[in-house]
Amino acid sequence: MKCFYARETEAHDPIFRLTHGAILRNAEQAERAGRLLTGLDLLSLPVQEPPVAPRAALEAVHTAQFLDYLETCWDEWQKLPGAGPEVVPNAFPQRSFATYPTGIAGQAGWHMGDTSAPIGPNSWRATRRAADCAVAAADAVLAGDRAAYALTRPPGHHTSADMAAGHCLLNVSAIAAARLREGHDRVATLDIDVHHGNGTQDIFYHRDDVLTVSVHADPSAYYPWFVGHAHEVGAGAGEGFNLNIPLPRTSTDDAWIAAIETALDRIAGYAPGALMVSLGLDAHERDPLLGMKVSWDGFTRAGRLIAEAGYPTVLVQEGGYLSEDLTTSLVCFMNGFLGRE
Template identity: 65%
Template sequence: MKCYYAKSTEAHDPIFRLYLGTMARNAEQAERARLLLAGLDRLDLPVTEPGPIPRELLEKVHTKELLDFLETGWAEWKKLPPSGPEVVPNVHALNSEKTYPKHIVGKAGWHMGDTSAPLGEHSWQATLGAAAAAHDAAKAVLEGDSVAYALCRPPGHHSSADVVAGHCMLNCAAVAAETLRGTHAKVAVLDIDVHHGNGTQDIFYERDDVLFVSVHATPETYYPFYVGYDHETGRGAGAGYNLNIPLAQSTGDDGWCDAVASGLDRVAEFKPDALVVSLGLDAHENDPLQGLKVTFDGFKRAGSMISSAGLPTVLVQEGGYLSPDLTTSLVAFLAGYTGRDIDL
């Protein structure tokens, strides 16, 4: 299995996060990558540095305004004395009538959906590297590999075409899907992160060439709260090509694996040419964000089920936060996917 990881991610180590009215350390820390790389080491899977990603591909996923903001926003922000070390929004464009702002504070509120994805000095290069890893993994699959893995940091599935949020910046799963669409007529995205992939859903919601399926903790009590319900099935040409499977936060291995199996049934019905998996590992019972109760065995079972679908597959890393079990969660999933008998 080819694995891709950009070292530029290591300089992206966000600080700010607002949680329940208090300032907290951001959960999307650089240490996450080291824990995931340790999992690849346990499986003797070396990583390859990805090449550059074409700007025109990014513009198929995101607006030019968002890309410009991510690229230049921090430098604009630092011209404002006394600005903090990261771009964090303090106002949002909520009115039905609105005009795109010229000021960086206005742009921050336009393009940032919450305070958990602050933009720092090195965030643009890091998210470019993450998207490039997803792009190269998809290219490997197009060139004949049955599966490839992209260790993407920061993750991307909460980012829509024009808004970043939830620790995410460039939507790497959407980048992988668009790369595959360059050759394939139909692509499915299966998101098994504990959070609903609201950004990915939004990007493909009106399309019938990309099926989106998400298995996640119920938004009734969990982020992103406003989207991820089972009545959201697509719009226009995309009607019927969006499936959400929300689960109670008490759900463990059996219920979660049953939901993944249901998602795979819908994927099989769609008959895609290739599959993108938004591989969040934050459904684990010991993940600090406490969304679901999945164990290592659950991840191993899910890996085996997804592999058995028999589709050319790009695995795109999403969430999974600082826990001693993050490394083993990745090992468990990939061991299940590859059929390796490994001591967890």
């Protein structure tokens, strides 16, 4: 299986995070990539550097205005009096009656849904190269590979067409799904990150050519708080093409696996030409964000189930945060997916 990674992503190492009123170290640290690379080494899966994807691959899911903002915002931020080292907004618009601002402080609030995705001097280059990995993995599958993996960070599934959030900048998962759509009439997405993929849902919510399915911790008591409920089924042409399966945070292997089975049943009914999996590993019982209680065996079972579904599959790395268990979580999922003991 081809695996793609870009070293430039390591230069994005955000600091700021606000949780329950406390300023903490950001959870999406560059060290995550090292632990995932160790997992690929243990699996004897070498990584290759992706080519630069065309901007059109990003514009398939993001607005040109948002891409321009991500590319230029840190430089513009430094022109503010007393600017901090990262772009972190302190005001957010009520978009239903708001006007797009001309200044960078206002634009930051417009294009960032919360304070957990700070942007530093190397963030644009990092997320751009992460997107290149997602496109390269999709292109490998379009070229005939059974599966490919994109080791992407920063992650992406909380970012909508023009708003970053939740540690995410470019929505690498949606970019991969849209790229697959170029070769297939229908594409399905399966998000098994412990957090609901609200950005991916938003991007495809009015479409019937991309089925979005997410298995995640109940958002009534967990991030992203406001989105990810079972009653969200799509709208317009997309009505009936969005499935959310929220679970209690106490969920262990059997409940999580049963939900993935339900998700795969829905995907089978849709009969997509290809599948994009948002591979979050943060449902693990010892992940520092404490979302659910899935074991390593649960990840192996999940990998096996997804592989047995039989679709050409792109795996895009989403969550899974710094712990001694992150490497093993990836190894266990991949062993299941690859049919290894």
